[in-house]
Amino acid sequence: MSVSPYWNPKTETLPREELRALQGHRLRKAVERAYATSAFHKRMFDEAGVGPDDIRSVDDIVKLPFTTRDAWMDNQATHPPFGEMCAVGSPDAIRYHTTSGTSGRTPLRVLDTRTDWKWVSEMWCYGFHGFGVRPDDKVFFAFSYGTFIGFWGAHYGTEKMGCLVLPSGNMNTANRVQLIDDLGATVVCATPTYALRLGQEADQMGIDLQGGSVKRLILSGEPAGSIPASKRLVEEQWGAKAADTAGMTEIGTIMMFECEQQPGGTHIIEDHFIEEVINPETGEPVGYGEQGERVVTSFGRTALPLIRYRSRDLVLKVPHTGCDCGRTFDVYKGGIRGRVDDMLLVRGTNVYPRAIEAIVREYPAVDEFQIYLWTRDGIRDEIAVRCEVREGFEDQWNAVAQRLQGDLSHNIEGLGIKVERAEAGSLPRFELKAKRVLDERVVKGSSHV
Numbered sequence: 001m002s003v004s005p006y007w008n009p010k011t012e013t014l015p016r017e018e019l020r021a022l023q024g025h026r027l028r029k030a031v032e033r034a035y036a037t038s039a040f041h042k043r044m045f046d047e048a049g050v051g052p053d054d055i056r057s058v059d060d061i062v063k064l065p066f067t068t069r070d071a072w073m074d075n076q077a078t079h080p081p082f083g084e085m086c087a088v089g090s091p092d093a094i095r096y097h098t099t100s101g102t103s104g105r106t107p108l109r110v111l112d113t114r115t116d117w118k119w120v121s122e123m124w125c126y127g128f129h130g131f132g133v134r135p136d137d138k139v140f141f142a143f144s145y146g147t148f149i150g151f152w153g154a155h156y157g158t159e160k161m162g163c164l165v166l167p168s169g170n171m172n173t174a175n176r177v178q179l180i181d182d183l184g185a186t187v188v189c190a191t192p193t194y195a196l197r198l199g200q201e202a203d204q205m206g207i208d209l210q211g212g213s214v215k216r217l218i219l220s221g222e223p224a225g226s227i228p229a230s231k232r233l234v235e236e237q238w239g240a241k242a243a244d245t246a247g248m249t250e251i252g253t254i255m256m257f258e259c260e261q262q263p264g265g266t267h268i269i270e271d272h273f274i275e276e277v278i279n280p281e282t283g284e285p286v287g288y289g290e291q292g293e294r295v296v297t298s299f300g301r302t303a304l305p306l307i308r309y310r311s312r313d314l315v316l317k318v319p320h321t322g323c324d325c326g327r328t329f330d331v332y333k334g335g336i337r338g339r340v341d342d343m344l345l346v347r348g349t350n351v352y353p354r355a356i357e358a359i360v361r362e363y364p365a366v367d368e369f370q371i372y373l374w375t376r377d378g379i380r381d382e383i384a385v386r387c388e389v390r391e392g393f394e395d396q397w398n399a400v401a402q403r404l405q406g407d408l409s410h411n412i413e414g415l416g417i418k419v420e421r422a423e424a425g426s427l428p429r430f431e432l433k434a435k436r437v438l439d440e441r442v443v444k445g446s447s448h449v
């Protein structure tokens with residue numbers, strides 16, 4: 001019997017009209033539950049003058065107020081340790097996790113019940129199965145297994161599928177490469193940056209990844225998983241196919257995944273989420289093909305209702321018909337395209353780190369890089385890309401730097417981004433989310449010239 005390409009054949013191919021009806025039904029239930037169990041939501045809905053009875057179809061979602069991370073964090077601070085978002089107390093929860101804390105503030109604390117963990121792993125199964133992972137795969141997790149939720153759900157998802165799970169929480173990079181090789185892992189889960197780091201280590205150790213056992217990489221945690229040049233680099237280094245996924249601690253799992261057809265984007269798991277795209281400034285919805293901020297409503301997590309949560313992620317939604325895999329789930333073209341808050345304002349020009357990465361990764365001579373911003377003469381914003389040169393490319397560097405500088409200036413609105421050489425090994429390396437922007441300007445985001 002041939003295996004279905006879909007994890008959930010019924011919902012993944014549901015006609016759009018039926019899918020929207022299902023979403024409407026589940027939205028109503030989610031709002032009812034949030035209203036009844038979360039003091040945070042009850043107050044928010046009451047203030048907005050809206051209640052469960054106002055939700056009759058998916059279109060009614062716009063009547064509901066947005067939830068923001070700031071409001072959540074403030075509430076957590078005034079109602080420690082978990083805040084009033086949590087619909088269950090710790091006696092009902094079986095696990096505690098946090099966001100990764102890259103923003104520097106206290107991370108969000110989340111609780112989950114046993115039912116929630118079943119759902120969290122189920123979402124990952126959509127992604128793994130959808131990219132061709134099967135029970136006979138050996139799945140390696142280059143992940144620290146700490147309080148950051150990260151790949152925890154993916155671990156349980158692949159266990160559920162019957163794969164052999166290879167954890168590596170306490171290992172350094174060299175030991176991880178060795179284990180992948182020794183045990184013949186067929187799938188590796190990592191952030192895009194760390195997948196590259198593992199590849200570099202393998203090179204130094206003389207381990208041939210291209211000829212090795214790994215056939216698929218499941219990437220998550222950074223926008224780079226959908227940047228074509230970055231992804232190509234990972235795929236070349238490993239001799240394997242790489243698929244992007246994206247999730248967030250606030251929902252506990254992934255809400256989008258790349259199918260085997262790889263349409264240049266990720267399918268949204270629309271039977272479990274409603275994903276709206278809005279103009280981050282006005283809050284108004286934007287249409288297909290227009291970049292905006294994704295707003296997520298999740299149906300699956302009982303301990304933590306999430307209704308119209310402003311993710312700050314930038315996305316561009318296109319209809320499902322752009323992919324020929326047969327799924328009726330719409331697609332985020334280019335995955336997560338960056339963060340609303342990542343945007344750098346340099347001399348009045350908007351600069352997205354992702355756009356710079358997309359160009360830099362076209363240059364195999366660049367090993368690691370950093371985007372550096374500083375203030376010249378106390379007034380003028382300057383921006384440079386510091387590059388470590390890959391071994392074997394040293395002789396060509398001057399010419400490469402000139403070409404790269406021209407490319408950057410041409411593509412980033414003539415801003416005059418400098419390219420500088422950094423000492424080998426001097427730039428930070430990352431296991432989780434890469435932080436490649438170093439902003440030392442006196443006034444960050446200043447628009448003065």
Ligand SMILES: [Zn+2]
Nearest residue numbers: 259261323325
């Ligand atoms: Zn598809």
